[in-house]
Every structure is written in structure tokens, then in C-alpha cells.
Amino acid sequence: MVNKTYAKLQEKIGREQFKFQRNSEKIRMLEDLHESLFNRLFKITRDIILMQKFIFETHIK
Amino acid sequence: MKKLILSIFLIIYSFYGFCQSSQNKIDSLKTIYTTSKISKEKAEALNNLVDQYFDKNKDSAEVYILKTLKFTEGKKGLEQIHIHSLLKYAQLFIVKGDYDTSTSYYKKSWEKLKNKYDYFLYNKYYGDLGVLNFYKGDFKAALSNFDKALQLAKKEKNEEDQLRYLNNKALAMSYLGEAEASLDVHEEAIKLAEKLNDSTALGKSFNNIGLIYEDMKEYEKALEFYLQSLKIKQNSTSKIDIANSLYNVAGMYKEIGEKNNDTLYYAKAEKHYRLAEEKAKEVNYGKVILFSKAGMAQLATVRNQPQKAIEIYKSVLDEAEKANDSQTLRVTYLNLGVNYSKLNNLVNAENYFLKALPLIIKAENPSDIASIYKNLAALYSKKHDYEKAYNYLNKQYEVEQEHSKNSLKDKISEFEIKYETEKKEKEILSQRANIAEKELHLNQKNTQIIGLVILACVVAVLGYLLYNQQKLKNQQLKKESELKEALIKIESQNKLQEQRLTISRDLHDNIGAQLTFIISSIDNLQYGFKMTNEKLTNKLSSISAFTKETIYELRDTIWAMNKSEISFEDLQVRISNFVDKANSVSKDTTFEFDLDPQITKETVFTSIQGMNIYRIIQEAVNNALKYSEAKNIQVTFQKLENKFQIRVTDDGKGFDLKTVELGNGLNNIKKRATEIGATLNIASQLGEGTTIQLEV
Numbered sequence A: 001m002v003n004k005t006y007a008k009l010q011e012k013i014g015r016e017q018f019k020f021q022r023n024s025e026k027i028r029m030l031e032d033l034h035e036s037l038f039n040r041l042f043k044i045t046r047d048i049i050l051m052q053k054f055i056f057e058t059h060i061k
Numbered sequence B: 001m002k003k004l005i006l007s008i009f010l011i012i013y014s015f016y017g018f019c020q021s022s023q024n025k026i027d028s029l030k031t032i033y034t035t036s037k038i039s040k041e042k043a044e045a046l047n048n049l050v051d052q053y054f055d056k057n058k059d060s061a062e063v064y065i066l067k068t069l070k071f072t073e074g075k076k077g078l079e080q081i082h083i084h085s086l087l088k089y090a091q092l093f094i095v096k097g098d099y100d101t102s103t104s105y106y107k108k109s110w111e112k113l114k115n116k117y118d119y120f121l122y123n124k125y126y127g128d129l130g131v132l133n134f135y136k137g138d139f140k141a142a143l144s145n146f147d148k149a150l151q152l153a154k155k156e157k158n159e160e161d162q163l164r165y166l167n168n169k170a171l172a173m174s175y176l177g178e179a180e181a182s183l184d185v186h187e188e189a190i191k192l193a194e195k196l197n198d199s200t201a202l203g204k205s206f207n208n209i210g211l212i213y214e215d216m217k218e219y220e221k222a223l224e225f226y227l228q229s230l231k232i233k234q235n236s237t238s239k240i241d242i243a244n245s246l247y248n249v250a251g252m253y254k255e256i257g258e259k260n261n262d263t264l265y266y267a268k269a270e271k272h273y274r275l276a277e278e279k280a281k282e283v284n285y286g287k288v289i290l291f292s293k294a295g296m297a298q299l300a301t302v303r304n305q306p307q308k309a310i311e312i313y314k315s316v317l318d319e320a321e322k323a324n325d326s327q328t329l330r331v332t333y334l335n336l337g338v339n340y341s342k343l344n345n346l347v348n349a350e351n352y353f354l355k356a357l358p359l360i361i362k363a364e365n366p367s368d369i370a371s372i373y374k375n376l377a378a379l380y381s382k383k384h385d386y387e388k389a390y391n392y393l394n395k396q397y398e399v400e401q402e403h404s405k406n407s408l409k410d411k412i413s414e415f416e417i418k419y420e421t422e423k424k425e426k427e428i429l430s431q432r433a434n435i436a437e438k439e440l441h442l443n444q445k446n447t448q449i450i451g452l453v454i455l456a457c458v459v460a461v462l463g464y465l466l467y468n469q470q471k472l473k474n475q476q477l478k479k480e481s482e483l484k485e486a487l488i489k490i491e492s493q494n495k496l497q498e499q500r501l502t503i504s505r506d507l508h509d510n511i512g513a514q515l516t517f518i519i520s521s522i523d524n525l526q527y528g529f530k531m532t533n534e535k536l537t538n539k540l541s542s543i544s545a546f547t548k549e550t551i552y553e554l555r556d557t558i559w560a561m562n563k564s565e566i567s568f569e570d571l572q573v574r575i576s577n578f579v580d581k582a583n584s585v586s587k588d589t590t591f592e593f594d595l596d597p598q599i600t601k602e603t604v605f606t607s608i609q610g611m612n613i614y615r616i617i618q619e620a621v622n623n624a625l626k627y628s629e630a631k632n633i634q635v636t637f638q639k640l641e642n643k644f645q646i647r648v649t650d651d652g653k654g655f656d657l658k659t660v661e662l663g664n665g666l667n668n669i670k671k672r673a674t675e676i677g678a679t680l681n682i683a684s685q686l687g688e689g690t691t692i693q694l695e696v
Helices: A002-059 B002-017 B022-037 B041-055 B058-072 B079-096 B097-113 B119-136 B139-155 B159-175 B179-195 B199-215 B220-233 B241-260 B262-284 B288-303 B304-322 B326-342 B346-363 B364-383 B387-402 B405-527 B534-562 B567-584 B608-628 B664-675
Strands: B565-566 B590-595 B605-606 B632-639 B644-650 B679-684 B688-694
Touching: A002 B405, A002 B534, A002 B608, B002 B199, B002 B288, B002 B364, B041 B058, B058 B387, B079 B097, B079 B119, B097 B119, B097 B590, B119 B326, B159 B179, B159 B387, B179 B199, B179 B405, B179 B605, B199 B220, B220 B241, B220 B605, B220 B632, B241 B262, B241 B288, B241 B644, B262 B288, B288 B304, B288 B605, B288 B679, B304 B326, B326 B346, B346 B364, B346 B567, B364 B387, B364 B688, B405 B534, B534 B608, B565 B567, B565 B608, B567 B590, B567 B608, B567 B632, B605 B608, B608 B644, B608 B664, B664 B679
Parallel strands: B590 B632
Antiparallel strands: B565 B605, B632 B644, B644 B688, B679 B688
């Protein structure tokens, strides 16, 4: 009885650990993505600001 | 005198069994006799009354015998009681000493008895007739009758009767001088008495052994046995038995006193004779009264009181002559002769000796015969008739030679040893039985102890097993609780991660929408307003392209994230799309995508593996396009033993790995390869292209 419960628990933990591993991988991917997105958004923002500056300098005088 | 003693023992056995009575029983029987209307009941009551009185009161017994005889005379169905009464009457005359009358009644009894066999009556007839023969001095006839009674008892398997007649037979044999043979019969009697646990009979056997010792003139030993016998008999109710024993003991005191010339023994002898006479008088037991008187007369003889002895003997003689008691007569004649001889009245002495001689010869007792010859020899010597004296001495010598005592003495000793040995063997057997019993108890106890030890061991083992099981159970429960705890923890972590992923998805959707908005706004700017400024146009195109690239990256990641695992087929499609796109964008470069046919479509990667492999290929291709000026770029997938090999090869200008500093692209490739545990190999030489090889 005890062994059966114990085995079930172990099986469940195994499943949860697998799930956790997958989720961890995904989160790591997300973190990379977020880092990349942050850099890219920063660059986009910078380029837009530079572009606005250029527009102001050339067209609005 | 020995003859007297023998006779008394015969009486003991004859009357054994008739001595128990009580007044109540007598009263009850009298009531039955007077009130009963049934003849048989009346006759039986009378018969029983005879039995009850026989030992107590001879006169009363005679009255009831006569009543019984009268009542049963000629009546059908009462013949047995009639014959029994005749036999009792005959027996009564033995006790009275009237042997002739007794003989006539035995004859009458036999006339009625001879044609119908009845064990009880036949047995009584032969037994009592044997006693009568014995008292009359006819020991051969007595032996014959005792033997007949004994054979009947053996045939009927009546052991009590057998015991009685064995003793009587032994006495008769002893008296006939067959002492050695009689000892065998005594031995048989003792065995039977022990088997029957009959202490009274055993007492009588002691008496008989004493008798033989007495015959051997070993009076101390004889006295020892007689006293043992008296001790046993004193517990019985039979006064006749006690009187007989007292008489025998008195005789031995007298003999020892005579042997040692000890007056103390004489006094004891006189005391016991008186006690025997008193006891005999209580039951009107004439025989012992007479014998006790004779004993006292003999005591006076040995005390050298011949006058007193003669007086007593003469009174005994009167009674013996009346009763025609040859046994008493011959003893009395002999002793009168001895006493007259002492008084030097040789005429009277010779007269009595010669009267005693034929009776003694007829009785065939060698020691008595030797004694009379000795006395006659002495008498004739005193009378100076030496020829006669010499003849009698010769006769005495011959008789004594014939009757060798030595063999008898040996036989007695042998018998005594045999008896003692048997007794000791019995004791040993009894001790062995006790030891065996104790051993059995010990074995039982040992078995119990072993059983208890085994039980204790079993209990201990069971206890230990239970304890271990409980311990194991506790450990498992502990582990279980630990597992539960870990499960809860991991579940909560998973929930947290899932929440993060959910939030991320929402964020990605939002970012995706905003990036699309940016692209759309830039496109509107480009096409809504006529941009003349080339720099501005290029800048807008660059932002737009970068933003699109960001969206693709976002979409790729979301694609990977939404899958729990990425199949090779998915990965192949995505890479193909990418290669096609690259092919369409870069017209000077030819792309090739080769797949090992061994790789099956079912092959799967984890999302992170799939994502990183895709990114590495993307990065490598982009690098080749940007920096190598390659004309051909080849992406190859190959299956090794347990691995996949992915190669991106270009035929561009290549670079020197030692001198060129690695940029973000290659660093990203390295980082991703490390992340998924893959082996990365970058091979490049100037002018010979570059190969990036990844093994997963």
C-alpha cells in the first residue's frame, strides 16, 4: 500500500520535474528573447529618435 | 509339642473366612428367620447364624446347626444348606476334639454330596476332612484331602482357597518329614499371598516358616517369625487366630528359656500360655485351652517342677482320652513319662513311654520318634537294662541319620535368600519405576522449557520482523511526506513558471502589435510622404527592416515556446523557408539544403534545442551572406551514430581564426551551442570558405 502510494508520488514528481525542466528551458528562451527584444527595441527607439532629429534638422528650420 | 503347634495352624486356615460377624447382623438374621415365610430364606438365615456364632459361641452355633438340619431335612431346594450344616456340625466336633463324631458326620455328608458336584461344598468337605485327619494324626490322609481341595480350587481359579490349602498342604508335608518339598509349597503360598495383597495370609506364612525353624530348633528365628505373625494377626478380629499365635509364641519363649536356662523367658512363656488360654476360653476353643495347659505343664517340666507338670498333664490326659485325641495323647504320654523319669518313678515312666511309642511311630514324625527312643534308652539305662537301652539308642541314631537336617537347613537358607532377593528385586523395580517416573517428569519439563524457548524465539523473530516492518513503513512514510513536500514545491514552481509564460505571451502579443504598428507607421511615412532625402529613406527602410526582423525573431521564439517539443519535420520546414527566403533575397548566392535520408521525420528535439539549432543555422547563414561573399552556401543535416551533425559551409573568402576577432554573431552561436550541450566546430581559412559544424 505504502509502496504503491510512494511509486505514484515518484511518478508524479517525475512528471512535474519534466514539466519544470521544459518550463525552465522555455523561460530561458524567453529571457534570451526578452534581452534580444530589449536591445532591438532600444535600437529601434534610438533610430527613430535619430530619424526625428534628422527630420527636424533638415525640414524644420 | 511341635505336633500341637502344627494342628493349631491348620485350624487357623480352616476357619479363616468365618470369623467376621457383628451383633447387628445376628439380630437381623434372627429377624429374618422368625418373620420370613419363605423356607429358603429361613434356611439361609439359619445357615448364616451358624456362621456368625461359630467363631464366637460354639454352643449357640450347635443350637443353630441342629435347627438348620431339622428345618432342611428332606426339603427340596434346601439340600445344599442341609449338607453345609452337616459339614459345619462335623467341623464343630473337630473344634470340640470329638473326632469320631466328627468323622461320622463327614461320612453322612459325603453320602449326600458324592452324587452332585458343588465346588463350595466339595471344597469345604475335603479341606475340613483334611483338618480332621491331621488332628487324628493321619497326616497322609490329611495331605491327600488338602491336595484334592487345592486341585479343586485351582480348577475353579479360586486363589484365596488355593492359598489356604497350599499352607495346609505344606504343613502336612512338613509333618510327614517332607520339609524340603513343603518349603516349595510355602514359597508358592507366599507368592500368592503377595499377589493377593493378603497380609493375613502372609502372616500365616510367616508362622509356617517359623514352624520350620522351630523344627530345626532354631528357636530365636522361629520366635522372630511367630512374633511377626502375631503382629499381623492382632489386627484381625479372629480370637482363634490370636489365641493360636499366642500359643506358638509362648512355646518359643519356653524353648529359648530352656535352651539358655533363662527364667525371664520362662516367665514370658507362662504369660503367653495364660493369654492364649484366656483368648481360647473367650470363644470356647477347647483345642487351644488344652494345648495351653499342656504347654504350661511342659513349662513346669523344664523348670524342673515334675510334680506340678504331672498334675497338669493328668488333667490334660483326661480330656484327651475323652476326645480320643491321639495327637494330644501321644504328647501327654511322652511328657508324663519324662516327668516320672525325673521323679525316678521308672515304672510309671516306662508305662507312659510305651503308651506314647506306637502313637508317635504312627504319626511318622522323625524328630518325635528320635525323642521317644532317646527317652526310652535313658530309662532303660537307669533300669540297668543296657541291651534295651542300646537298641533304642541305635534306633534313635538311625532315625536321626535318615532325617538329615543339614539339607533342610540349606534349603531354608536358600529359601530365605530367595525370598529376600525377590523382595529386594521388587524394591529395585519399585525404585526404577520411581526413577523412570522422575525422568519422565524431567523430560516433560525439558520439553516444556524447549517449547517455551522456541515460542520465545518465534515471538522474538516475529517482534523483530514487525519492528523492522514498522520501521520501514515509517521510513517510507517519511520519504513519502518528503516527496509530497517536494511535489508541492515543484508544483508551485511549475505554476509560477506557467504564470510567467502566460504573462510573457500577453506581453509578446502586445509587443508584436506595437512592432507591426511601427512598421506600418514607417511604411506610411515612406509612401504617404514623398521622401526626397535619400538618407532619410534609407534610414526608414533600415528601421522597418530591423523591426520586421525583430517581429520574425519574436514569432520564431513564440513558435518554439508554444511547442512542448519540436519535430525534425517542423525544423526542416522552418529552415527550408529561411533558406528559400535567403535565396530570394540574395541573387548572387546559391543555397543548398541537404538532408541525410537516414534522418526520420519522427526525430524530435526539445523546444530549446530546436530553437537554438534554428538560430545557429540562421546566424551562420546570415554571417556567410554578410561577410564571406560566398557564391554557394550549403546547409547539411547528417545522422551520425547517436548524434546529429549540422554543417553550414560557404565557399567565401574565409577568415583566419587566430587573427580575426569574433563578432556578436559567432559568439551567439557559441553561446547557444553551449546552452544545448552541443559541440561546435568552426573551420575557416582565408580564401577557402568557412565551415561551421555543430554536433547535437
